[in-house]
Amino acid sequence: MHTSKQFETQGYTILSKFFEQAEINQITSIVDRIYSQWREENHYALIEQQLINMHSLTHPKYFQDKGHERVEFFNLIASKKLASRLTQLFKTDIYFHNTQLxxxxxxxxxxxxxxRDLQYSPIDDAVQATEHHxxxxxxxxxxxxxxxxxxxxPHSHTRWDTELEKNVRFELNGHKNHEALPGSVLIELEPGDxxxxxxxxxxxxxYALNPTRKALDLCVGKPHPLVVRFLDPTGLPTDKESKHIHNCSWYNVARELAITQN
Ligand SMILES: O=C(O)CCC(=O)C(=O)O
Structure with missing residues (x-):
């Protein structure tokens, strides 16, 4: 199925073999360093809270005395090739919100x-449902x-929950949030996809099917007031750094939003 049609109908799409192995290696070498610093700083929380992700990999605390590497990372994750593909797919201005690993x-x-991602935010589920579209x-x-x-x-990006999904997500009426749900698809990816x-x-x-996992997620999108309020400007390039970023479109939209927020 065509990628934009697939996203429209199913809520996801896969760009197979989009990155070269060399690009993945460059991203990995920076991510590994950040991840290792984070693991040292969060050793106990990682175990006690059973963490499954970290966020804000572009935060300056991961680039002390490594300013050039921060610019390199900004360049790698928001390449012209990726930004153009998203513009082509969504036909709207996209902003950079954050990163997660x-x-x-x-x-x-x-x-x-x-x-659903905003489930653990203070935004009421009914408000999320109203704004879903x-x-x-x-x-x-x-x-x-x-x-x-x-x-x-698939399709749950176009509708709110069935009774069962609601019970499972919120662990209501004896349900658990890890129960199998009907109609799910498990996505298989190779580096480069x-x-x-x-x-x-x-x-x-x-988790169970993967001996090890390391997935970098760029959280980007169309600005919406419910989400933009969580935008942390410290994760964005500075004026000086912007001058060395080849494709600043996502970051510029974010920087404008950050200014109007404050
Ligand atoms: O990959 C995972 O472990 C979970 C992904 C997820 O929950 C998310 O991207 O919000």
Whole structure:
């Protein structure tokens, strides 16, 4: 199916073999350094809270005395090739919101849980449901190792929950958020592939099928007031850095939004 048609009908699409291995290697070498710093700083939380991701990989605290590497990272993750593809797909201005890195939890006991991304924000579920059709928040997943790492409920980007989905997501009426849900698809990706999915569709990770996981997700999208309020300007390029970024379109939209927020 054509990528834009697939996204429109299913809420996700895969750009197979989009990146060269050399590009993945460059991204991996920076991500590995950041991830290792984060693991040192979050050693106890990682185990006690069974964390499955970290966020804000572009934060300056990961680039002390490595200013040039921050610019390199901004360049690598928002390449002209990727930004043009998203513009072609969504025909709207996209802004850069944040980044996340997904990995397996420390303990095999931890189960992946179905959710829509804003579920754990203070925004009421009814408000999210009302605004669902006006939002376009995306995860652009760049797997750094092969994974069968995410499960999606196709079409759930166009509608709100069935009774069962609601019970499972919110663990109501005796349900658990890790129960199997009907109609799900498990996505299999190789390094070089890119998965784009709607952050507000129902989804969960998969840990058990992957001996190891390392998926860099770019959180980008069409600005919406419910989401833009969480934009952290410290994760964006400075004026000086912007001058060295080849394709500043996502960052410029974000920087404008950050200014109007404050
Ligand atoms: O890959 C995962 O472990 C979960 C993905 C997820 O929940 C997300 O991208 O919001």
């Amino acid at each position: 997904f990995f397996n939890p420390h303990s095999k006991e931890k189960q992946p849980y179905w959710h 006006n939002m376009l928040s995306l995860h652009v997943r760049i797997p750094l190792v092969a994974e069968k790492g995410v499960e999606l409920i 890119v998965l784009i999915f709607n952050a507000q569709m129902i989804h969960r990770g998969n």
